[in-house]
Amino acid sequence: MKLIDCxxxxxxxxxxFIPTAQKIAYLNTLLRVGFDTLDFGSFVSAKAIPQLADTAEALAGLDLAQSHTRLLAIVANLRGAETAAQHPQIRYIGFPLSVSETFQLRNTNKTIAEALIDVTRIQELCARTGQQQVVYLSMGFGNPYNDPWSPDILGEFTQQLDELGVRIVALSDTIGASTPATIAPPFRELTAAFPHIEFGAHLHTTPASWREKVQAAYQAGCRRFDGALGGYGGCPMAADQLTGNMPTERLIEFSAEKGEQLGLNPEALAEAMHLNQQIFAGGH
Structure with missing residues (x-):
């Protein structure tokens, strides 16, 4: 089981705005915890996401020598990917591809067809740089726009990604719409149909529903899970204020119950939780 902290x-x-020095201190502590991957920043328009305009500065302050954790950065277009590719410390370049045409237009001002051109070019870029693209199928468990959704549609998208050579695909619960009934069938079908692709779950949840969601994905074959300490962030479009990212500490709890060996550093984790509360508590 792989944990990706986000x-x-x-x-x-x-x-x-979270000061850059505070970000660096937090990220360095997370690197010491020992997660498989750290989704640490993004190379997108500073106008769109001003909070992460300092990603390159934060990256320069990271102590990567003592950590086996790999870095992932999110991009929204080829230009962002080209910026990320200039930093060989970044192992993974993440791109959000929506199965909802409406959301793709809202999120990146592109159609799905145009976004797939970006995916193709980013894949070509990664082949040159030795990095790896992670494609997030956003609205992966349904959407509020009445756009078509089904496990078959996810399979069609994955087939296109497979033909391009993408080997990590994460189903993303963009608005907290997922339930065990919408989580289990896609993972069950996709892991069987594409055994050479690593499928991940980027789930959003309320405090009461986290376990049933993780359990559904795990039982259906998913072994890659995204989370964020404290469950902060995640769901700006959700009406329910309690809906946020899957809390990483819950994923750790679940993995322990399943006998999964994560090899995390408990002292660093405790320190990261403390810093997390300093940054986020009081404004959630």
């Missing part, structure tokens, strides 16, 4: 997702919509 401070980027927790930070990106935060209303007050």
């Amino acid at each position: 401070p980027r997702d927790a930070m990106q919509g935060w209303p007050t």
Whole structure:
């Protein structure tokens, strides 16, 4: 089981700017915890996400020598990917591809067809740089726009990504719409149909529903999970204020119950939780 902690997702919509030095201290602590991957920042328009305009500065302050954790940065277009590719410390370049045409237009001002051109070019870029693209299928568990959704549609998208050579695909619960009934069938079908692709779950949840969601994905074959300490961030479009990112500490709890060996550093985790509360508590 792989855990991807996503401070980027927790930070990106935060209303007050988190000082770069504070970000660096938090990220360095998370690197010491020992997660498989850290979704640490993004290379997108500073106008769109001002909170992460300092991603390159934050990256320069990271102590990567003592950590086996790999870095992931999110981009929204080829230009962002080209910026990310200039930093060989970044192992993964993440791109959000929506299965909802309406959301793709709202999120990146592109159609799905145009976004797939970006995916193709980013894949070509990664082949040159030795990095790896992670494609997030956003609105992966349904959407509020009445756009078509089904496990078959997710399969059609994955087939296109497979033909391009994409090997990590994360189903993303953009608005907290997922339930066990919409989580289990896609993972069950996709993991069987594409055994050479690593499928991830980027789930959003209320405090009461986290376990049933993780359990549904795990039982259906998913072994890659995204979370954010404290459950902060995640769901700007959700009407329910309690809906946020899957809390990483809950994923750790679940993995322990399943006998999964994560090899995390408990002292660093405790320190990261403390810093997390200093940054986010009081404004959630």
